[in-house]
Amino acid sequence: MDAQTQETQGPGITAAEAGLDLPTDIELIEKLGESKLSTVWKARHAGADVVVKAYSKRAESAWRKKLDKNIAVFEMLQNRAFRHQPDLVPYTAKPIRVIGQDGKYSLCFLQEYIDGVSLEDVARQEKGLPGAVIRTGETIARVCEEKKIPGVDQFMADVIVRRQGDNWVPVIHDFKHIPEEPRKKAAGSPLLARFGIGSRPGDATGFLKEWQKISRRYEVA
Numbered sequence: 420m421d422a423q424t425q426e427t428q429g430p431g432i433t434a435a436e437a438g439l440d441l442p443t444d445i446e447l448i449e450k451l452g453e454s455k456l457s458t459v460w461k462a463r464h465a466g467a468d469v470v471v472k473a474y475s476k477r478a479e480s481a482w483r484k485k486l487d488k489n490i491a492v493f494e495m496l497q498n499r500a501f502r503h504q505p506d507l508v509p510y511t512a513k514p515i516r517v518i519g520q521d522g523k524y525s526l527c528f529l530q531e532y533i534d535g536v537s538l539e540d541v542a543r544q545e546k547g548l549p550g551a552v553i554r555t556g557e558t559i560a561r562v563c564e565e566k567k568i569p570g571v572d573q574f575m576a577d578v579i580v581r582r583q584g585d586n587w588v589p590v591i592h593d594f595k596h597i598p599e600e601p602r603k604k605a606a607g608s609p610l611l612a613r614f615g616i617g618s619r620p621g622d623a624t625g626f627l628k629e630w631q632k633i634s635r636r637y638e639v640a
């Protein structure tokens with residue numbers, strides 16, 4: 420790109436260049452990710468950093484077929500269900516709004532932008548996951564269990580970890596998962612099993628087990 424073009428285009432990318440039809444008060448900055456289901460953009464909106472989650476036609480029709488729901492509205496409502504739990508607010512990206520469900524714009528969900536890294540990055544940097552991160556995971560699992568919020572293992576599989584002072588705080592951002600029934604255990608509550616009670620001691624299940632695996636990979640003997 421020559422200097423002339425750069426100047427006229429500014430630092431961002433136009434909605435048309437991104438293949439989207441968006442209200443003019445959303446300024447796309449950069450693409451953060453792309454999958455079969457969605458393309459995620461960092462953007463500026465109303466003076467804040469946000470993400471624009473633009474769904475593929477394939478995802479839109481799959482969610483319609485599976486749930487008879489609009490995928491963007493579904494994701495926003497699931498996001499709100501987490502955000503409505505006072506104990507989960509610090510660990511839940513803030514939902515903003517859905518645009519395009521009326522067909523006037525591309526179908527998108529706007530959400531708070533989380534400035535952070537992956538769990539794997541934290542484990543690498545800290546030589547294992549800090550105890551506080553694991554304890555936060557346990558809190559999230561407990562609240563979801565108590566409030567009967569299903570599908571926590573899917574939601575927690577892909578958190579963004581944000582630095583806050585001296586702490587690392589995991590934040591959930593992908594809410595379009597269709598929660599699966601937890602696998603039935605022969606005995607005991609899923610929460611107790613998650614903490615290894617009722618099975619072998621220390622034998623966490625679900626996402627906490629995955630977190631422990633990630634942590635161990637980087638712990639130094």
Ligand SMILES: Nc1ncnc2c1ncn2[C@@H]1O[C@H](COP(=O)(O)OP(=O)(O)OP(=O)(O)O)[C@@H](O)[C@H]1O
Nearest residue numbers: 451452454456457459470512530531532533592593
């Ligand atoms: N709120 C957010 N703040 C910052 N980055 C985000 C946010 N939401 C999503 N991302 C980035 O975009 C990527 C894809 O987002 P998301 O998980 O919503 O889409 P996806 O279609 O499920 O893609 P994937 O298969 O990569 O998970 C994430 O892995 C993350 O890097």
Ligand SMILES: [Mg+2]
Nearest residue numbers: 454577593594
């Ligand atoms: Mg995802």
